[in-house]
Amino acid sequence: MRRFLVSLVSVLVITVLLGSVSFAQAPVQLPRKETLYIAGMQWGPPTTFNPMAPSPAWPTNRGQHYLIYETLFVYNLLTGKLDPLIGESFNWSVYTLTVKLRKGAKWQDGTPLTAKDVVYSLQLGKKYSLYFSSFWDFVTDVKAKDDLTVVITLNKDKPLKKRVEVFLGQIFIVPQHIWSKIDTGQKALLEYTNLEPVGSGPYKLLSYSPEQIVLQRDDNYWGIPYYGKPAPKYIVHPIFKSNDAGNLAFERGDVDFSQQFCPEIWKMWEVKKLPVGTWYKKEPYHIPASIPSLYINLHKKPLNNPLVRRALAYAINYPKIAETAMSRYSPPAKSSLIIPVGVPEKKYFSQEDVDKYGWKYDPAKAIEILEKQLKAKKGPDGIYVLPDGTRLGPFTAICPYGWTDWMTSLEVVAESARAVGIDVRTEYPDAPVWTDRRNTGNFDLLMNTPAGGYTPAHPWLRFFEVMESKGVPPIGQVAYWNFNRYSNKKASSLLDAAAKITDEKKLYTIYRELDRIFMKDIPIIPLEYRPWHFYEYNETYWTGFPNEDNPTASPLHTAQGIRIFYLIKPKD
Amino acid sequence: MKDILILLFRSKRFIVGFVLFLGILSFALIGPMLNPKNPFQMVGGLFSPPSDRFILGTDNLGRDVFTQLMYGTRTSLLIGCTAGVIATTIGVTIGSVAGYKGGIVEEVLMGITNVFITIPSIVILILLSIAIKARSAIVMGLVIGVTAWPWTARAVRAQTSSLKTREHIDIARITGFSSIEMIIYEILPYMFSYIFMAFILQFSGGILNEATLSMLGLGPFQTVSLGVMLHWSLLWEAVRTGAWWAFIPPVICLSITTFSLMSMNSGMDEVFNPRLRRS
Numbered sequence: 001m002r003r004f005l006v007s008l009v010s011v012l013v014i015t016v017l018l019g020s021v022s023f024a025q026a027p028v029q030l031p032r033k034e035t036l037y038i039a040g041m042q043w044g045p046p047t048t049f050n051p052m053a054p055s056p057a058w059p060t061n062r063g064q065h066y067l068i069y070e071t072l073f074v075y076n077l078l079t080g081k082l083d084p085l086i087g088e089s090f091n092w093s094v095y096t097l098t099v100k101l102r103k104g105a106k107w108q109d110g111t112p113l114t115a116k117d118v119v120y121s122l123q124l125g126k127k128y129s130l131y132f133s134s135f136w137d138f139v140t141d142v143k144a145k146d147d148l149t150v151v152i153t154l155n156k157d158k159p160l161k162k163r164v165e166v167f168l169g170q171i172f173i174v175p176q177h178i179w180s181k182i183d184t185g186q187k188a189l190l191e192y193t194n195l196e197p198v199g200s201g202p203y204k205l206l207s208y209s210p211e212q213i214v215l216q217r218d219d220n221y222w223g224i225p226y227y228g229k230p231a232p233k234y235i236v237h238p239i240f241k242s243n244d245a246g247n248l249a250f251e252r253g254d255v256d257f258s259q260q261f262c263p264e265i266w267k268m269w270e271v272k273k274l275p276v277g278t279w280y281k282k283e284p285y286h287i288p289a290s291i292p293s294l295y296i297n298l299h300k301k302p303l304n305n306p307l308v309r310r311a312l313a314y315a316i317n318y319p320k321i322a323e324t325a326m327s328r329y330s331p332p333a334k335s336s337l338i339i340p341v342g343v344p345e346k347k348y349f350s351q352e353d354v355d356k357y358g359w360k361y362d363p364a365k366a367i368e369i370l371e372k373q374l375k376a377k378k379g380p381d382g383i384y385v386l387p388d389g390t391r392l393g394p395f396t397a398i399c400p401y402g403w404t405d406w407m408t409s410l411e412v413v414a415e416s417a418r419a420v421g422i423d424v425r426t427e428y429p430d431a432p433v434w435t436d437r438r439n440t441g442n443f444d445l446l447m448n449t450p451a452g453g454y455t456p457a458h459p460w461l462r463f464f465e466v467m468e469s470k471g472v473p474p475i476g477q478v479a480y481w482n483f484n485r486y487s488n489k490k491a492s493s494l495l496d497a498a499a500k501i502t503d504e505k506k507l508y509t510i511y512r513e514l515d516r517i518f519m520k521d522i523p524i525i526p527l528e529y530r531p532w533h534f535y536e537y538n539e540t541y542w543t544g545f546p547n548e549d550n551p552t553a554s555p556l557h558t559a560q561g562i563r564i565f566y567l568i569k570p571k572d
Numbered sequence: 573m574k575d576i577l578i579l580l581f582r583s584k585r586f587i588v589g590f591v592l593f594l595g596i597l598s599f600a601l602i603g604p605m606l607n608p609k610n611p612f613q614m615v616g617g618l619f620s621p622p623s624d625r626f627i628l629g630t631d632n633l634g635r636d637v638f639t640q641l642m643y644g645t646r647t648s649l650l651i652g653c654t655a656g657v658i659a660t661t662i663g664v665t666i667g668s669v670a671g672y673k674g675g676i677v678e679e680v681l682m683g684i685t686n687v688f689i690t691i692p693s694i695v696i697l698i699l700l701s702i703a704i705k706a707r708s709a710i711v712m713g714l715v716i717g718v719t720a721w722p723w724t725a726r727a728v729r730a731q732t733s734s735l736k737t738r739e740h741i742d743i744a745r746i747t748g749f750s751s752i753e754m755i756i757y758e759i760l761p762y763m764f765s766y767i768f769m770a771f772i773l774q775f776s777g778g779i780l781n782e783a784t785l786s787m788l789g790l791g792p793f794q795t796v797s798l799g800v801m802l803h804w805s806l807l808w809e810a811v812r813t814g815a816w817w818a819f820i821p822p823v824i825c826l827s828i829t830t831f832s833l834m835s836m837n838s839g840m841d842e843v844f845n846p847r848l849r850r851s
Contacts, residue, residue, distance in 0.1 A: 244809045251812065263632075264618065264813045271814075317614070324618045324634050401789055404807045411633055415612050425794055 033570045036232035039246040040259030045210035050194040051172040058237050063558050068199035069172040077554035080344030097152040106222040107175045108198050115144035120176040128186045135167045160499040162457035202230050213237045230565035253540035259533045259557045263327040275539040279555040280548050283328045287342040288529030289454040295446045295524050298484045302390045309522040313359040314366035317416040321528050325408035330529040335359045338459045345459045348511040357519040366420045384421040393423025397445035401428035406447050438483050441475035454532045463514050467491040486523035533557045544568045579843045586839025592832035600645040611643040619815035629817035632808035640796050647709050647797035648779050654713025655778025660771040663724025668755045671732025688722040701790035712792045716781045724770045735759050765844040776833035798822040
């Protein structure tokens with residue numbers, strides 16, 4: 001009898017334990033037909049949904065889907081313009097910008113969203129050091145004229161309208177009635193975890209865990225009369241440990257919409273016949289929108305010699321980078337700070353100038369510069385030595401470890417430089433080390449994207465980040481642009497002029513001139529073109545994703561790309 | 573010596589291991605002489621499949637996998653051998669001194685060894701690799717070697733403790749040999765076969781450790797090894813994209829190399845260990 005009781009109790013204990021374990025582990029089962037799975041925007045467990053924090057979780061971080069918090073406008077990559085979101089329209093007079101808000105905008109708790117909330121949100125950047133605080137370098141005042149009108153006064157010393165417009169598409173508007181209680185100091189504001197975010201967007205945070213973040217559609221979204229209702233009832237971002245796990249899930253159809261770098265994606269439809277797509281069906285598959293480049297230390301011998309930089313520029317095998325490192329997602333890079341294809345700025349590109357003043361992959365020309373113009377002699381180890389005895393290398397080229405496409409690009413740079421006789425070596429530190437060395441200018445060669453992402457201010461912003469020396473501290477101190485401290489007064493004055501001009505013809509002339517200065521001085525070497533976001537969809541469960549043949553929305557995971565959620569449909 | 577060799581070649585395991593190892597060695601050493609291509613030259617496209625031009629296709633950087641394999645095997649062998657020599661030297665030195673001296677010296681040395689054994693060597697390896705800025709193949713071998721010696725030290729100490737009670741040691745001691753002379757001339761020669769076997773195990777362990785570290789991205793810079801090849805193929809998702817030629821050949825090379833060394837070791841054990849020796 002005793003033995004029986006012991007057995008019974010044991011069985012009961014085990015049953016209860018197992019039951020609780022399986023209960024604890026059971027994930028929330030969401031109806032697949034109503035759920036969209038997204039990958040590539042969140043790595044690591046979510047800790048904060050505070051859009052003011054340095055790196056909040058998806059979707060509250062900058063440059064991610066504006067699903068909980070919204071901006072005034074959204075940048076449309078296809079037209080180069082800002083489309084309405086909370087804002088209806090904006091108008092410039094000489095030094096003032098008037099923004100009209102949409103009627104009926106509301107917070108998710110039902111409180112109306114008014115111009116006061118907008119003014120409050122923008123002023124947070126003035127009060128504290130936040131991601132958009134530089135907005136206040138260009139602006140002196142922001143006022144609410146009435147509930148639906150915001151008036152922004154430009155800084156007359158820096159009347160850079162383009163820069164201000166960029167912020168309209170980047171700054172999240174937060175509810176004053178909630179945030180005014182938290183906003184008691186910089187630390188309090190940044191450390192607030194905001195685990196029950198109240199935004200103005202079409203989705204609410206349903207749940208989060210180290211494995212996934214789940215959003216649920218808000219059927220009372222104020223924007224429904226303007227924009228309609230987004231199709232998925234739930235949006236889930238599973239948090240993958242690595243790129244390959246995410247790509248595998250995408251290939252299997254467990255992820256519908258991905259932003260991950262996925263090598264050889266075309267094999268998914270060409271070889272495996274999967275319902276997978278990107279923006280273009282053929283190369284380069286994505287719209288190029290940024291220029292990852294090789295930053296050169298301009299203050300270190302012999303890299304301070306423009307001829308050495310030119311030889312290096314001729315030595316690099318750009319077609320190979322496009323083919324291998326970018327997995328054919330980029331045309332070979334040209335010697336220009338203007339992207340020649342895809343994006344609206346292509347109208348400023350001049351092939352004639354590139355042919356005349358620029359460079360391309362041509363090892364023979366690199367050797368000619370080294371031997372004839374620099375009078376360098378090849379040492380016994382195959383590396384050139386300048387007449388003053390300076391050996392061309394070893395130069396260390398760095399980028400963060402794990403950024404596979406960049407690591408591969410630098411491998412190509414190193415190999416093609418060594419092939420002509422310039423000793424370049426690669427090193428892959430952790431990302432924070434790379435950031436520190438970049439910002440303080442402590443490098444020989446470093447890979448970085450000038451003005452990454454895409455804004456209405458491109459290509460101006462890219463020229464600015466590469467060539468503007470005003471406001472850049474010397475090497476050793478932290479800079480936020482112009483990391484190799486290039487300085488050219490002519491370029492600075494052209495940049496100032498370009499920021500004020502709207503006339504396309506004049507702009508074209510200025511950009512050409514800036515680009516010619518760039519090609520002469522070579523502060524950085526463009527290596528490849530990268531899309532703003534990798535835009536990849538699997539139509540196993542959802543169809544109707546925009547693409548080149550159906551260009552109904554920007555191929556983005558942010559800005560105007562949020563329209564994609566309204567356009568897709570569950571597959572029958 | 574001749575007798576030992578005759579004995580060794582009676583062991584089938586040793587012969588199999590020896591032949592395979594010789595094959596790998598000639599592939600890594602003689603191969604590059606017959607095929608003097610630059611393993612870093614980007615000759616093809618992204619993961620070009622095997623063809624007449626590239627027997628084993630190309631990797632993610634468009635480099636010939638076959639050429640990479642030759643040079644990579646050579647580097648891996650170099651790293652394994654360096655690690656083996658270093659680990660065996662440290663292990664034998666500490667083990668024999670501890671075993672012969674006994675007392676407080678033994679306590680201290682074995683204490684250190686035991687501390688090393690309890691810390692997983694992979695942790696020390698990773699930390700050391702991160703700390704070292706210039707990781708050449710030799711430095712990698714050194715790093716692996718200095719973390720792999722403890723179990724050799726323990727085994728050698730046990731052997732020495734047993735050997736030192738033999739009669740010939742007493743006789744040598746009477747003739748006035750110093751401790752070092754005693755260890756070198758009177759103890760180590762009796763353990764030579766054991767030390768050599770330990771070296772072979774450390775050699776193969778070194779190769780595997782190199783592959784582990786390199787796959788984590790902590791491998792040698794500016795060179796190609798079997799681990800580095802695997803590292804790039806994993807980073808570029810060769811498994812998902814079906815580029816088997818980028819990861820299967822280095823895996824096969826690694827397996828053959830370690831199998832040949834293990835097989836030789838096992839064969840030697842058969843010959844040298846009286847309990848396993850067949851008449």
